Amino acid sequence: MNTTEKFYLPVDGILDMFDSLTGQSRITHPALHGAALPPATQHPKVSSISKAGMGIIKTVRESWRQHEKRAAARRSSSSGNRQLSTDRLPKRSVDLLELGLAKPRNCHRVVVLGAPKVGKTNILRRFLGNEFEENYEPTAEDFHRKLFHIGGEAYQVDLLDAASERNFPAKRRLSILTGDTFLLVFSLDDRNSFDEVCALLAEIRAAKAQLLKLKHPARVPAVICGNKADLEAPGAVSRSEVEEALGEDVSFFETSAKDGTGLEGAFRALATLGGLPVETSPSRHQLVSILTYQSMCIGQRGRGARRTRGLGAPCAATDPLARRPSFTSDLRLVLRSSKQHKPERCQIQ
Template identity: 40%
Template sequence: MGSFIFCRRLWRWNPERAEPFENEEQRPCSCWSPEMTPSTKMALIEQGDTAAPENCQRLVILGSSKVGKTSLVSRFLNNKFDDGYTPTIEDFHRKIYRIKGEAYRLDILDTSGNHPFPAMRRLSIITGDLFLLVYSIDNRESFEEVERLCQQIQECKTQCRTQTGERRRKFGIPIVVVGNKCDREKSRVIDPSEALHLTEVYENCQFIEASAKKNINIEESFTRIFDLGNLPLEMSPSLHRKVHPFYVSGSSSPTGRRGMSIRRKMSDACGTIAPNVRRPSIRTDLMVAQMRTKTSAISKADVKDKCVIQ
């Protein structure tokens, strides 16, 4: 026996559907098609709010002051460089992608190099998924700070069980150590071999030298962290189209697609920077930290070794 298929706009008799439905919620709409799924008809900025949890990652930029952390982020997001220096208290950015039919959200936390509040730094580490550790090749103290950061991240993340990142945790914590200002070769005090030796100590950790001023290896630095984090490489600037935040997938014209590279046509990846984005509240981050600080490898009796915010 067939069944009626109801829709807000029309209804029709379907004699081929003989199986009964247990309730009306199971009955698909007759005018539905895969091309009409809500996600593809939503603006890209809205898709970021509905992205799967495993596709929502936070990249934390850490390092001493005046090493170029903000300049690296500016190059990555806008391909711009400002030679002036303004101390960063904390900047938060968000980029939304649609890659091969899936929505991705990348939050970038550009931290202060002064870190007057150690508890805030620990909170940034606990809530972070990916890490760029930046030093300047002409500053020994900034490299020593990266060494301390590597150890702090490893200690904290080893003790903390991350519920939303299991696919990466088994391969180690994604970290890229960036030796910035490689254009200042005459002032170099850190040999690349020192940084290489540091990254070899930790699993899933890589090293690269870059220059935000000369735009050297900026994209490669981020591509490496995406690769280590098991994220699509199309998140790199040259591998996706830059679109308006309210762009709707499928709205691009064939003419606009002719200039796309073969790799970009295959994935049809696009991305946008979220405007006027605000950092999640400290309370929200504390809730995330609370979920992530449930130890798995450490005995509950050994509470003194737990990763906590103090």
């Protein structure tokens, strides 16, 4: 094969690519057909064919670049959320207090207690902005963290679902002593679950009274949810009975984690008891990614309160890497709190 033939053979493939990219009709030339090549003496001069070929190659390259740009844009658009949730996640949990991005009074822990199968997990899912989960799976200890940006300030709400601590009194007592507010859940069709909530409320009052060195049971910031209000069958526990048994210092709501009945009022009551803005209720803020939230807080760090207060719509993000602090950390927290009231001994015993 002579030099001229070596040039023509790959051009057929280049033209096929050019056709597919541009949609134009195939350029025809006697020397570019797939048939056997004519003798070399019948081809045009190599120099003139080379100029035509180089022009084709240049056109193909430009079309291919445009094709690659469009494909890359489509890939970026379709996989943006996936990349955000995996490749670009923070390397560790976000603790606003530890990072100095939130004031201590803006950081709260909500301890969730109640009997099994009453809907605690689905109520928490609603607070976090997730959908109701029909299939029941027993919950071991679970910890969630939701971060808010409201009125130019950062807030952190930790949610401890202490379901696995029913048979471990000392462990449950430690969780109770670290709680700022409490969410107690029973099922309206299960009287035993209501009796358990009454016992838990009494335990919380006694533990807080001992921590604060009070002679009488302490008033506790607690919200009680009688869940499964969506059931058609009459409940085993009436509202009047609940109010009589629990007293006036707790807020009671008949709720349904399935259809959302009563949850807005319960979440608003939790915010009020914890000194948090009402915008912490799920319907009052927009959910953003954890990276967007971090950028927002860090971007406004160091600005004056007068400049940032009231800026931007309320938003929140869940921390996908949140893990329950160690029991040693919780114990130190309790001892630090106890020291302020000069207790005689450790209060978790």
